Amino acid sequence: MDAPLKTRDLVKTFGGIRALDGVSIDVYNEKITLIIGPNGSGKTTLINVITGFYHPERGEVKFNGSNITGLPPFKIFEKGIVRTFQIPHLFKSLTVLENMLVASRNNPGEKLRKALFKNSWRRAEEHLVEKALRILELLNLDHLWDKPACTLSGGQMKLLEIGRALMADPLMVLMDEPIAGVNPRLANEIFEHLLSLRKELNLTFLIVEHRLDIALPYADYVYAMDRGKIISKGSPSEVLEDKIVARAYLGG
């Protein structure tokens, strides 16, 4: 299997804590790779290291064959790796559509010079609006396009956060607990959306989750973490049946 993203032997410490203690994972092309693990096992730290928010003390992150370890977050974003946050980073007073537009790579505010050339400006904007609406449709949010983000439900905010990530034309989407605090029905709905997005946009997902009940059936490949280490890997059923994983969750 082709793995565009690979980490090798990543170590990241905070004071005396080894948040990552030699983490090596492969993220397979157009698959959903899931990382599970109890709270504090290092999942968010791993995403922060991959996306350039933290520098590892040791180890390597490779994307499509090139070493991206320690590059600043915007460089990694430019390479097509886009992340979502545990708590959606939305502009609460802007509408759903406006939230999408400001997230695009060539957002309307970014290249004001273009405004001088009215026609090209309008065309660019139209193209972005069309793209935003198409993505909102995939997420069943299109009917809410003119509603302020603050009026959305928690689940809809999570979907909008995903939509914003997709405005950047990512190759790979890294998600930190996309279903945290969401009821099971909505959580399943979010994962169903991810499956159709993957098909529609040929996307690769790396998803971090604390809860394993809902997320596991949607994953193609699973890594389990505990105390900064990968303690199990394989198909969802292999990892679910692994006694080491159960023990980690029970805190043994």
Ligand SMILES: Nc1ncnc2c1ncn2[C@@H]1O[C@H](COP(=O)(O)OP(=O)(O)O)[C@@H](O)[C@H]1O
């Ligand atoms: N910025 C930080 N400063 C200090 N300690 C941190 C920081 N980020 C994470 N940690 C510690 O690293 C460990 C792993 O945390 P984290 O990656 O957030 O785990 P998870 O996302 O699996 O819950 C925890 O012990 C946490 O307290």
Ligand SMILES: [Mg+2]
């Ligand atoms: Mg976390």
